[in-house]
Amino acid sequence: MDKQKADTRGRRRHLGGDRVTLQDVAREAGVAPITVSRALKHPERVSSKLRERIDRAVSLLGYVPNLIAGGLASAETRMIPVVVPSLSILTFIEVIHGIQQTLEQSGYQVLLGSTDFDIDREAALVETVLGYSPPGIIMTGLRHHERTVNRLKRLGRPVVEIMELGASAIDMNVGVDNHAVGACMARHLLAQGYERIAFLGAGMHRDYRAMQRFEGHRRVLEGAGAECDLLFRRDEPSSYDMGRRLLLEALKARPDLQALHFANDNLAAGALLEANRQGIQVPKDIAIGGYLGLSLGEHLSPRLTTVSVPLFKMGVEAAKLLLAKLDGQPLPTAQVDIGYELMVREST
Structure with missing residues (x-):
């Protein structure tokens, strides 16, 4: 097929004509349809020169894979569901980025789902995405509805749970020991x-x-003989403003407090900014520590002390475990402790 004919076919399809098929792409690239299929599904399995030729044909003809038909034919899709509690919290955004980048390199795409920290909503979401017969799934946490656990155990496909560590993992597990982080x-x-x-x-x-x-946190203070049950909490979601409000609430209730350990860096940043507005000197009047290691903490004044967790790496390792199992590779371990690091700065 010459370029003029190809352009004509592309224009006709743009205007609502017949759909470009895999066979059309194969004909344009001068290869067999099975070669095109292999290049699209597993680009790493064909030479770069051949892949470029097929990519040019795909672009020229405006080919869009029929994922539904392909999924029905092969009993699975190339989409990996990733279920997280929230898409607005930086914690999960960095993890998702690591997962997405790693999966895309092997020809997979991420299908995101958010549960708003609701295990019933998570259960319904899992039932929906499993209906598309994905090759595997990545979940957040180790606590799920009983029917979700049973469903995933019967799935017979790779399941990776992230963000925490524990012996109750369904299949594979990548995360951090949250008790140890708080104690640190x-x-x-x-x-x-x-x-x-x-x-x-x-x-x-x-x-x-x-x-x-x-x-x-509480166990360490208890072991040191210090007052260990000082907890200030609000039911609303985490935000900079919530950190500001928690700071003021804690200091009003206990003016003798010497240090504040926030559940995350967003809260700690909001508190630190409010302390500056109020003329409260950090750490002279009150010390402030956080959790996550967000880059924001390095740009505050004073800079925020935090426990840093490699979130992007967590996503990469989770995707690597899933891909290894899909490829039938032996796994040296089914659980990866991603670790953490105390970043001591001027706020403490």
């Missing part, structure tokens, strides 16, 4: 000489991982 910041604040230390969080009735960090 508490030990640091104690080592700095602070004795009256409060933990502050938002939405903790749904975000049980924040509660795990509080438990790690």
Whole structure:
């Protein structure tokens, strides 16, 4: 087919004519249809020169793969569902980025779903996405509705749970020990000489991982003989404004507080900015620590002390485990502890 004919076919399809098929692309590229299929599904399995030729044909003809038909024919799609509690929290955005970048390199796409920290909503969402017969699925956390756990165990396909570690993983697990993270910041604040230390969080009735960090914090203070149950929490979602409000609430209730351990960097940043507005000197009047290691913390004044977790790497490792299992590769481990690092800066 010469370029003029191809352009004519492309224009006709743009105006609503017949659909470009895989066979059309194969004919334009001068290869067999099965070669085109292989290049589109597994680009890493064909030579770069051949892939470029097929990509040119796809672009020239305006070919769009029929994913539904392909899924029905092969009993699966190339879409990997990734289920997270929220799409507006930076924590999950960085993890998703790592997952997406890694999966796309192997010809897969991410299908995102958000549960708003609701396990019933998560259960309904999982039932829906599994109806498309995905090759595998990535879930957030280790706590799910019983029917979700049973459904995923019967799936017979790779399941990766992220954000925390535990023995109850359905299949594979990549995350961090949240109790250890909470304990890490508490030990640091104690080592700095602070004795009256409060933990502050938002939405903790749904975000049980924040509660795990509080438990790690509380145990360290209890072991040191310090007041250990100072907890200020609000049911509303985490935000800079919520951090501001929690700071004022805590200092009004306990003016003798020496340090504040926030459940995340967003809250800690809001508190630090409000302290500056109020003329409260950090850390002289009150020390402030956070969790996550967001780049924002380095640009505050004073810079924020935090426990940093490699979120992007967590996403990459989760995707790697899933891909390895899909390819039938032996796994050295089914659980990856992503680790954390205490970043000591001027706020403590």
